[in-house]
Amino acid sequence: MKTWKVLAVLMLLCAAVLAACTVAPVPMPADDSMAMEDEGPSGPVTLKFLALADDDQLNAWREILAEFQQLNDGEYSYVELEFETIPFRELFPKIESSVAVGLPWDLFQADGPDMKHYGFNRVIWPLTDHFSDEEMAQWFPQSIEEGSFRDQFLGPPIMQSCSLLMYNKDFTDAAGISPPVGIENAWTMEEAVAAWQDTTVDENGDGVPEVWGLRWGQGTWTGDYEHGIFRRSNGEIGSATYAGMGEDGVTFQGYLDTDEAAEAMQFYQDLHQTYKVSPVEAIPEIFESRQAAFMVTPDNRIGALNRIHGEGNFNWGVSGIPYFKTPVCHTGSWHYGISPNTQHFEEALEFVRYASSDAGARIWYKHVRQLPANIGLFNELDEYSEDGNQRVWLDAMNSFGIPRIQTPGYTEYQQLFAEAAGNIVVGADPKEQLSAAARRLEGLVAKYTGWNN
C-alpha cells in the first residue's frame, strides 16, 4: 500500500514541526509581563495595545512612541508597545471576547459609536479627572461627545472624519459639469441627482453603464456612517428626523421611521432603481477603478487613490455634501481606551496624553493623512489652510458635522438600519422597512433603558 509514501509525508510533517519550532522562538508575553510587575516601574513596561489592522497607523504609533520615550529627558523611556491588530469588522467581537476572559491588554482602539457600549458596561477606564479643561479644548467638541458616557470622559480622540462628495474630474469635465466649490453652495439632492445622471455613461447602449454617476459610501456595505445621512438630512435641525433617536437613547419609533425619513429613503431607493445612477449590487472599488464619477467618502480616499494610481495621478475634486433640508455629515472619531485591568495605568495614561496631544496627532497625521481631531493642528497643515484642497472637510466638520446617534445600543441599531437600507436598495418599501426596524430595535435595546439619566 505504498506505505513508504505515507511515511514520507509523515516525516515531512515532523520535519516541518521541528523546523518551525526552531525558527519560531517566541517570547511568551504572559511571562514577560509578570516578570515586569515584580521589577516595579524602573524595569521596562510593555503596554499591550489592541488596534485596528492598518499598517500606516502602526507606523504612526511607533514613531509617537519613539518621541514619547524622549519626553522630559526620557521619563518614560522604559515604556514599550506591543500591538495586536484586528480587521475592522472583527474588532468589536474581538473586544467583546477578550472582555469575557478579562481584558488581556492595556490599551485599545475604540470606535466612536462603541464608546457608549464600553462606558455602559464599565470596560473602559474613565479619564475625566485626568485631563484639564485646557487639554479638553484641544479637540473637536464632536470628539468629546463621542468619547463621553453620561458625564464621564472615557478616552481622547485619535482622529476625526466627515464624508463629502468627491468626484473624478475627468468624468465631470467630460460631462461639462463643475460641482460647487466649498460647502456654502453645496448641491441639494435634486441638483446632485441631475449631475449623477449626466455622468452615468452607457456609450454602447447595452444597458450596462461604463461609468456610474455615484457610489455613496466606502466599501460595499450600507452602514449608518454614510447611508444614515439620508434620513437625518431630511429633517430640520431640532426635528425628530434630524435627531434620529429619542432623547432617552432607546426610543426609535417616531424618529427612525418618520415620514421625512421614509421620503429620504425612497429617494435613496430611486437612486438605484429609478435614476439608476448607482448599481443595485455594489461593485468593490468602483470609484477607485474609475467606474464611478462621484463618491461620498471621508478624506481617507485621497490616500487610497494615491496608493493605487500613484501620487497625484488621479484627478479628483471635492464638493460639499448633497442634502435635503439640512446638510449633514456623520463625524467618525476613533478613541484611545485604557483597560480597567491594566497594571500600568500611569504609563498608559501618559502615552495616551502624548499621543492625543497636538504633537502626537501631528505624527499621526504624517503617516495616516486623515482629518485630525486636534483643532490646533489645522493652522499648520497646508492642505487645510484657507485655499488648501482639503479645507472643505474642516469647514464641513465645523459647520454641520454631527456624531452618529449616541446610545449603548448603537451596534444593534446599525445592524438593523443597514439591513433595512439594503432591503430598500433592492426595492422594499421604505416606510415599512423603517417602521419594522424601529419596532424591533426598541425590543433589542430595551435592556439599556435609563442609561443616560
Place this chain on the structure above:
Amino acid sequence: MLATPISTPAKGWGRIWSRRNRYYLIAFLFVLPALINFTVFRYLPILAALRASMYQYSLLGGFGDFVGLDQYHAILSDSFFRNSLWVTLKFTIYKVPLQVLFSLILALFLARENLGTAFVRSAVFTPVVTSVIVVSVLWSMMYHSQLGLINSLLSIVGVPPQAFLSNPDRALPALTAMMIWKDVGFSMIILMAGLKGIPVVYREAAVVDGAKPWEVLWHITLPLLRRVMMFVMVTQTIFSFQVFVPVYAMTRGGPLERTKAVVYYIYQYGFLFQDMGTASAMSIVTLIILLVVSVGQMRLFRSDVSY
C-alpha cells in the same frame, strides 16, 4: 463482532480484574484521549452555553439575572429565529442531495487514472482550498445583475439580465449553488477513498458473470459504498445546517432576511445585538434539532450490508 481476545489468565486479581474487564479497560484506553478532548474542549463550552442560555448574559456586561427558560420561550416566538431555521432548512435541503449526487458522479467519473482526470480531479478540489474571501468577491461579481459572467452567458442565449443576490427569491439558491461548487470536491474525495476501499474482486466477478456496467454500479458498487455515503450525507447535513461563512462574507443575511441562516443569526445576536444569553439558547435549540435530524438520518441509512 470480535471474539474475546486470548490473554493470560487472571492471577488473583479477583472478579473485578477479570479477563473481560481487563479487555474493556484496554479498549477504553483507545478512546480515552479523544473523550478527554471532547469533555474539555467541547462539552465544557457547551455546558457554559447551556448555563448562559438561562441567564441574561452579554460578553461586555457579563452575567445578569437568572431567567430560567424565558429566553427559550422568547426565541421560539421570535419570527426572525423561526425564519432563520427555515432558511437553514431550505439551504440544507437544496444543497445536501445535490452535492452528494454530484460528488458521487465526479468520484465515479474521476476515479479512473489518466492525464485528463488527474487535471479535473485537482480542479474540483481547488475551490475547497481557495480563500472564502476571494471566492465570495468573485461569485458576487459572477452573479452580478449587470456585470456578471453568468448574465453574459445568459445573454448569448437571449435571456435578459437577471438579478441573483439582490433578488429575494434567488439569493438563497444562488448561495447554495456557490457552496455546492465549493464543497463538492470535499465530499468527492471522501467518496473516492470509499471507492478505493471496495475490493476489486467483487466487481471483476460481476463483470465475468456478464453484468452490464450500470448493473455493476447499481448492485455492487453503490451498496458497498453505503456506509461512506451515509457518513457524507450525515456530516454534510450537519455542516450545511451550520452554514455561516458565505452568509457572513457575501449577503449578511439579506435581502429581506432570505439568506439569514441560523448560525449567522446566532452570531449577530451574540456579538452584535450584545445578547449572548439568547444566542446561547438559540444554539442549544439548534443542537437539539440537529441531534434529532442526525440520529434520524443514521437510522434511515443504517447499513447492514457486509461481505
Place this chain on the structure above:
Amino acid sequence: MSILDNVAGNLAASTPGSSTELRRATWRGRLQMAVLIVVYVVMFLAFTIPFFWMFFGSIREEAEIFANLYPFTWKTILPIKWSLKNYLDIFGISDDGQKFGLQFQRFLGNSFLVSAGVVLSSLFFNTLAAYFFARLRFPLKNVLLVFVIATMLVPFQATIVPLYIVVDALGMANSYNGLIFPWYASPFVIFALMQFMRDIPTDLDEAAVMDGANLFHILWRVIVPLSIPGIITMALLEFQFIWNLFYWPLILISSPQLQMIQVAIATQTTQTQTFWGRTFAGSVTASLPVIVLFLFLQRYYVQGIALTGLKG
C-alpha cells in the same frame, strides 16, 4: 455518467477485427476522445476560473483588478500590466513590505506548524478512537458514539467564547498549544474512519487474534494498512480545515508573531480600504500548499479498474 463511461470503455475496448472496422473504430474513437476532452476542459475551467482570476489578480496592478469585469474578455482574467509587487510586499521584500513589516512567510510557517501538529496528533488519536468504535466491544458503546458525534452539532459561534475561557484557564491562550490542543481529536475524523474500518472484512483481524496479536498490533498491522485511503483523506481534510481556521486564531492569538495565515490575509482589509492585490497574493500563497499536498496524495484515490466494471 454512464454515457461517458461507455465512451471511455469503448475507447479501451476497441479491438477491431478487419481494417475497415479498425478505421471506423478509430474514427469513432477520435470523436469520442474529442468529446471527452471537451468535457474535461469545461469541467476544469468551471472549477478553476476563480482560482486563476485570483492568481492573475495577484500579479497585475491593483487598479486593474475590478476595472475590466465587464464585458467579459481576456482582460477580465489576464493582466494588462504584470506586476510582482504584491508578492514582494507580503514577503517584506519591497520597500512597502519592509515599511509595514509584512512577513507572510512567518504566518505561513505558523499555519504549517499548527496544521502539521494537529494532523499528526489527530491521526494518532482519531485512529485509536475510530478503531474502538468500529471494532472493539464495550458496554454502552453507542452512547459514547452519540457523545462523540454530538460535539459536531453545536454552532461554533456559540461556543467560541466559552472555549476561549477554557483554553485561557489552561494557560494556553496566545500560544501554539492553544491552536493545536482543542483539535487533536475530531468527531468528524473519528466518524469517518469508523465507517471506513467497518468496511474491512472482520475475518482478517479475527485471524490475527488467533495468532495471538494484541489489539494495538491488530490495529497497526491489519486495520491501518487497509484504511490508508481513508486515513490519507482525513489527514488532507483535517489539514485544510486547520489551515483555513479564521475565527479561532483571531480570537485566541494576540501576538502577531504567532498569527495564522488566514487572519494575516484578513488584516489586509483596513477600515478604509482593502489591499486587494496583497489579499489575492496572500490567498494564492495560502491555497497552493494544500493544492500541492492534494496533488501529491492523488494516487491514493485512483483506481486500477473502472468502477462500473469496465477497464478504463
